[in-house]
Amino acid sequence: MHIAVFMTFAASRKEPLVEMLERVHAGFVAAGFGPPAVVFTLTDPPMTAESSAISAAFGMKRVSSVGRVLMRWPELLRFTRDAAATVDGKGGVRIISNAREGEEIDFAILREIARGVPRSFPFHGARFHFSAPGFSEGPELPKVPDRQTLSMLMRAGVDIGAGHPTSPGVSVQDSWWVNGRQRSLSAMRIVTAETSAKKLPPPPGPVASVFAACGKVRKTIQLPLAVAAATPQQSDAVRPDAPASATGEVIRTVVRAHRARMTEFLEQLPHDLPHQPDTPAASSGPKKPELVRAFAPMGYNCRGDTGTFTLRRRTPGNLTVVLKLDVGTRNNSLMAFLRVEGLVDGKGFKATLNLPASRRAARGMVHGAELCSQFPIGGPERWAQIVDNLAALVGVLDRSFVPEVEKASGPAPEWYRPEAT
Numbered sequence: 001m002h003i004a005v006f007m008t009f010a011a012s013r014k015e016p017l018v019e020m021l022e023r024v025h026a027g028f029v030a031a032g033f034g035p036p037a038v039v040f041t042l043t044d045p046p047m048t049a050e051s052s053a054i055s056a057a058f059g060m061k062r063v064s065s066v067g068r069v070l071m072r073w074p075e076l077l078r079f080t081r082d083a084a085a086t087v088d089g090k091g092g093v094r095i096i097s098n099a100r101e102g103e104e105i106d107f108a109i110l111r112e113i114a115r116g117v118p119r120s121f122p123f124h125g126a127r128f129h130f131s132a133p134g135f136s137e138g139p140e141l142p143k144v145p146d147r148q149t150l151s152m153l154m155r156a157g158v159d160i161g162a163g164h165p166t167s168p169g170v171s172v173q174d175s176w177w178v179n180g181r182q183r184s185l186s187a188m189r190i191v192t193a194e195t196s197a198k199k200l201p202p203p204p205g206p207v208a209s210v211f212a213a214c215g216k217v218r219k220t221i222q223l224p225l226a227v228a229a230a231t232p233q234q235s236d237a238v239r240p241d242a243p244a245s246a247t248g249e250v251i252r253t254v255v256r257a258h259r260a261r262m263t264e265f266l267e268q269l270p271h272d273l274p275h276q277p278d279t280p281a282a283s284s285g286p287k288k289p290e291l292v293r294a295f296a297p298m299g300y301n302c303r304g305d306t307g308t309f310t311l312r313r314r315t316p317g318n319l320t321v322v323l324k325l326d327v328g329t330r331n332n333s334l335m336a337f338l339r340v341e342g343l344v345d346g347k348g349f350k351a352t353l354n355l356p357a358s359r360r361a362a363r364g365m366v367h368g369a370e371l372c373s374q375f376p377i378g379g380p381e382r383w384a385q386i387v388d389n390l391a392a393l394v395g396v397l398d399r400s401f402v403p404e405v406e407k408a409s410g411p412a413p414e415w416y417r418p419e420a421t
Contacts, residue, residue: 001224001346002138003193003200006164007211008219011185017126017174018114020185024130024170025107027213031206033132036169040110041097042066045124045176065121066094073109093124117174124176131169134207136190138225164188170214185214190225195343195413221419224348247344250408255351258401265396266359271385273358277378285380287327294391295323298398317411318342320418321402323355323394333374336390338397340405342412350418351405355393357386 011020028036044066070077080096098105110128117126165171165188173184187210191201200222203211211217291302291309300311300323311323319342326335336355341348356363356372363372377383 001193001195003191004223004225005189005191005200006221006223007187007189007214007217008164009185009187009211009214010216010218011172011183013181013183015183016115017117017172017183018111020172020183021111021114021128023213024172024185024210027170027210028130028132030213031209033134033206033210035107036130036132037104038107038110039097039099039102039129039131040105041095041099041125041127042069042113042121042123043096043125044094046093063122064094065123066096068121069096069113073113076105076109079103079105118176118181122176123174125173126175127171127173129165129167129169129171131167134204135168135188137192138190170210187211187214193413193415198414200415219419220417222415222417224343224346245345247408247410248349251344251349251351251405254401254404254408255353258353258397262353262356263359265393266356268396269359269389269392271358271389272360273382273385273389274360275358275362275375277376277382283332283379285383287383290384290387291325294387295394298391298395315340315402315406317406317409318414318416319402319406319409319412320416321398322419323390325390327377328374331374332377334377334386335372335374338394338401340402341418342406342409343416344409348418349409351401353397353401355390357389 025036025038028034042065044064045062047062066080070080076096079098079101080094082092082094084092113121114126114128117123164184164186168188168190170185170187173182173186175182189203189207193200202208288302288304288309291311295302295311299313300321301313302309302311307326307328309325309327311325313321315321319340322339322341324337324339328334334357336357337352338355339350339352341350343349354371357375361372361375375386377386
């Protein structure tokens with residue numbers, strides 16, 4: 001089977017964009033690939049009627065980085081086009097990109113453009129994808145994937161918006177955001193894996209050399225790729241499909257059955273917490289110590305990020321059990337999910353349950369499934385009780401839901417780790 005391995009490297013905004021591009025480019029040359037092929041995309045901010053009205057009202061002057069680039073390098077006009085700013089076609093955005101044409105330009109020009117970001121060229125987004133033969137052991141992926149493939153990649157956890165590449169190679173992205181410029185450095189390679197192997201094959205020497213030039217790996221995602229049947233409009237496509245087999249239907253039956261029993265499980269929780277705390281909102285203090293206290297004895301590790309926690313453990317059959325907690329990226333509230341991840345017929349699957357924090361948590365029906373809304377956390381004492389409830393609920397599911405999914409799917413290869421951080 002073919003596995004797409006996505007790697008995210010440490011990327012600092014303190015390093016000028018031009019220096020990062022030069023470092024990656026030099027890594028390819030030093031590894032023996034020679035100058036890599038570079039696909040670039042440079043975009044202006046979306047121009048909608050609303051944004052134009054706001055700019056006019058506040059007397060703001062909009063700068064077109066695309067226009068500035070064309071004034072200096074008019075030969076790039078052939079790569080310039082206008083695209084819709086939104087899915088419904090409202091507004092527009094101006095783009096310079098060679099992604100469709102596949103024609104390369106002198107890297108010296110790209111280096112000078114990057115040198116001007118963001119002062120001279122404050123692009124809304126600037127992306128550069130470096131590629132060379134050797135990063136893929138499987139079929140070639142299109143440089144511009146269709147919307148269905150993009151949707152599947154994002155559901156699998158591949159953050160396309162943050163700069164993850166959609167074809168083998170290394171991508172550098174610099175983009176605007178409300179809290180400042182964002183920077184990313186990521187890579188993708190496709191390997192051929194055997195289910196009986198203990199580890200994925202390591203990257204070839206030259207590819208490993210390029211990765212070493214990129215720096216420290218912060219995150220790795222493994223994504224099985226399935227070859228779809230050819231259609232008159234599209235050649236053989238490689239997509240991360242969900243299992244559609246009889247085994248997949250058994251897994252979905254297990255999920256539906258446990259969703260239906262959730263009220264029964266909630267009656268076993270140790271704390272009967274109201275949806276709203278009885279006292280005024282207060283800071284809950286550090287959240288990780290309580291999570292470690294409750295879940296470490298159950299075999300879960302715990303990793304925190306901005307407003308989220310991810311707890312994981314492995315089953316005897318090499319499936320990954322993930323407890324995902326959003327503890328309020330903007331407010332002091334909780335949403336929790338438990339999912340089991342594995343492989344069926346060479347395709348990845350995620351069996352997911354929404355976890356209420358209390359039997360009195362507000363719940364509603366969304367697309368036929370009962371989901372709970374954000375649960376206010378309150379102070380430290382209430383947070384400890386919430387964690388106790390989650391641990392009790394996860395304990396029940398570890399003894400019923402997880403084994404039933406594992407029995408239905410069978411074991412996964414020892415090397416399969418959908419998201420290793």
